[in-house]
Amino acid sequence: MEHFSAVQSLCRVGLESGDARFRKQVERLRDRLAKAGDERDASTISALLANVTSEVSFAPSNVEVSRSLVTGDELTPNVHPPADRETSVPLAEILLAPALGQPTPIFDETLQLAMNALVSEWQRADALKLLGVEPSRSCLFYGPPGTGKTLAALTLAARLNLPVVNARIDGLVSSFLGTTARNIANLFDFANRYRCVLVLDEFDALAKMRDDPHELGELKRVVNTLLQNLDARADKGLTIAITNHEGLLDPAVWRRFQNHVRIGQPDLPTRLEMLRTFLSSLELGDDVIKTLSYVAGARSGSDLKTFADALRRSLALSGSEVTPRAITIATKALLPRLGIEDADMGPARLFLVDEPKFIGAILHAELGVRQESLAQMFDCSQSKISRWSADWTPEGASSEGVVDA
Ligand SMILES: Nc1ncnc2c1ncn2[C@@H]1O[C@H](COP(=O)(O)OP(=O)(O)O)[C@@H](O)[C@H]1O
Ligand SMILES: [Mg+2]
Structure with missing residues (x-):
């Protein structure tokens, strides 16, 4: 569809307003696209719709604050904020x-x-x-x-x-x-x-x-x-x-x-929810999301947003199909420039330099990531994955000989 990215932005902004009529129109657009066989755009719109629904927990119903409680004139586009007298810089x-x-x-x-x-x-x-x-x-x-x-x-x-x-x-x-x-x-x-x-x-x-x-x-x-x-x-x-x-x-x-x-650092379930939301347009499986979250570690929402946006940009530019393998490759290329690559042997470092240990560690972290998903992400057989898992020790001390059996 022509100008689809502009349409997408319009939909996003409109949906965030919470207007039910607007939402209805976006749903109609999605149905029409699907009917016309434009599956890709239809699923992008679906993701937008799902996104806003899943986010409503902090935006259920708006409140009309009584004018007797919060008094004062209405702010309009014609009202200018006060400025610093010496520098003329607006104060707000x-x-x-x-x-x-x-x-x-x-x-x-x-x-x-x-x-x-x-x-x-x-x-x-x-x-x-x-x-x-x-x-x-x-x-x-x-x-x-x-x-x-x-x-x-x-x-x-x-x-x-x-x-x-x-x-x-x-x-x-x-x-x-x-x-x-x-x-x-x-x-x-x-x-x-x-x-x-x-x-x-x-x-x-x-x-x-x-x-x-x-x-x-x-x-x-x-x-x-x-x-x-x-x-x-x-x-x-x-x-x-x-x-x-x-x-x-x-x-x-x-x-x-x-x-x-x-407002502290997000816990693991919240970080997962963030990545699911920030990456919803890619429609990744949950095992991939969990793996990315494990790689990114305990970071703020802002860091995760930066990571997710960079990943989306990189995949869009590569033009390749969004597969678990493509996600791994793109993430590996991104980590060093996002400052996520930790100096010690943390998950991000292992992800980059030592796949067997990374896989052992994530399977023992009990996030529920399935071996078959890891096999797809790392392009190797499931038997190799289970061997790496069996060889893993908390110190990550599996010797080369054992891994290579
Ligand atoms: N809890 C969160 N939920 C959703 N997005 C977040 C969250 N925390 C950070 N972000 C993302 O990071 C950006 C910067 O967050 P911001 O509110 O400026 O952080 P702070 O004011 O705590 O420094 C936000 O615009 C948003 O994109
Ligand atoms: Mg701030």
Whole structure:
């Protein structure tokens, strides 16, 4: 089909909006393509549809936040964010549709529940009001880089149907004395004037001012301004702060947030779910996904996304059929340039340089990968695979002689 990649992008963006009528039309497109014998494009559209359905766990129903709870003017495309007076650099970015073009976050169940709980406080705001309490308005997301914190903040705002005033705090810290505190005050004034979620990303940037002794006086002023502004905003809009270095935060700042959500490295089932989603267009068998996940190891969602995108690009360029063997070859070529090739004899290294030991290790890792799938991926007989498995020892000390029997 002509311009199929553009059609695909349109479908993806439209499906993410969650509009049922749009979905219906995409399903019709898939059926027509299948009917016309265009199996390949039809299955790509199917994958898109499946993708969005499997991701709905964090995007069930959107909430209409009451105007009496979150007050202020509507943000429109004509509203401009405030800027630093010295440099004219905008202090924030306005996102009217914060989830647009963003994938749905994939989190483990505990985290998913925590996120849903935040949304349901707003969903049940009336019930809470009867009990004399309000939904919580402030939340701090913390954890290592690349785990989906920014994504979670944007998704949360989208679920509340609120636009985002997105401020990267590192951009707000000015080299001009006295300007940082003024920037913070201006940012909060702006956010308080409009109905929005204020996102304070890279929040720890303020604390970094401690590293410079000349900045200590300024830092004190800045923290005070921040505390005053957080307090003043406490009954207005919603505020989400994000940091990779929670240890750097001033305890008084930390305490200003009603919720503290740690978004840590994804566990194994979550990493599998990520790879399944990121690679869904390739329609790989689950054993291949498990093998890739084992090779990639304990990495962040961002790293896995980079890996998956590189793999998809490489397969698209090679033009060859997507077979388990082709995946192995492409992955081997990719690992060294993605920084996934670990220095010690970890799975990625073994995958590259020692197939027998890799195969022994993955079979003993009890991921449920079948020997016949490995035989396909490594283009060898199943009997060889079972021999390598039998020879494997935890130290990986199977001698050449034994392997070669
Ligand atoms: N939990 C996740 N679920 C889905 N995608 C993720 C996840 N974590 C990271 N990603 C991918 O990595 C990108 C960067 O994530 P981001 O939210 O910026 O991480 P952080 O803010 O924690 O550093 C996202 O846009 C997304 O493509
Ligand atoms: Mg981020």
